[in-house]
Amino acid sequence: MRTLDFTPLLRSSIxxxxxxxxxxxxxxxxxxxxxxxxxxxxxxxxxxxxxxVAGFTRDxxxxxxxxxxxxxxxxxxxxxxxxxxxxxxxxxxxxxxxRFQLADTIKVTNAGYENGLLNIELVREIPEHKKPRRIEIxxxxxxxxIEATAETQPAERETA
Numbered sequence: 001m002r003t004l005d006f007t008p009l010l011r012s013s014i015x016x017x018x019x020x021x022x023x024x025x026x027x028x029x030x031x032x033x034x035x036x037x038x039x040x041x042x043x044x045x046x047x048x049x050x051x052x053v054a055g056f057t058r059d060x061x062x063x064x065x066x067x068x069x070x071x072x073x074x075x076x077x078x079x080x081x082x083x084x085x086x087x088x089x090x091x092x093x094x095x096x097x098x099r100f101q102l103a104d105t106i107k108v109t110n111a112g113y114e115n116g117l118l119n120i121e122l123v124r125e126i127p128e129h130k131k132p133r134r135i136e137i138x139x140x141x142x143x144x145x146i147e148a149t150a151e152t153q154p155a156e157r158e159t160a
């Protein structure tokens with residue numbers, strides 16, 4: 001299989017620390033691809049992860065952020081006494097755990113569930129000390145020269 005060069009994409013990364021590693025991992029076909037998801041930029045410094053979790057209820061989904069890792073977990077709760085017989089089961093409802101590595105400046109702000117899609121809102125919050133700031137350049141006034149006087153100089157010792 002031919003490897004792809006995603007170097008041009010890294011210049012416009014969305015704040016995920018190891019984007020190159022994640023893209024390589026995804027293109028190799030390794031790991032679990034369930035549930036499918038999209039990452040989209042919805043504004044200046046605002047992003048959304050949309051996950052297709054059809055068949056899950058809000059109670060069966062869990063979101064956790066720990067050490068700059070967003071963990072999305074789904075656990076199917078089959079109610080007792082509600083045994084179902086499927087003739088064809090095309091909608092996968094299996095337990096999953098999906099992890100997203102977040103940059104230090106990315107914060108999860110909101111999550112919503114509608115029409116089988118879990119939407120997770122992210123925003124880039126740059127701390128004040130990391131934001132660019134403008135430095136004023138001083139005027140063209142001449143440099144001041146300080147001349148020493150007898151009062152400011154140390155007393156000379158007399159040699160005998």
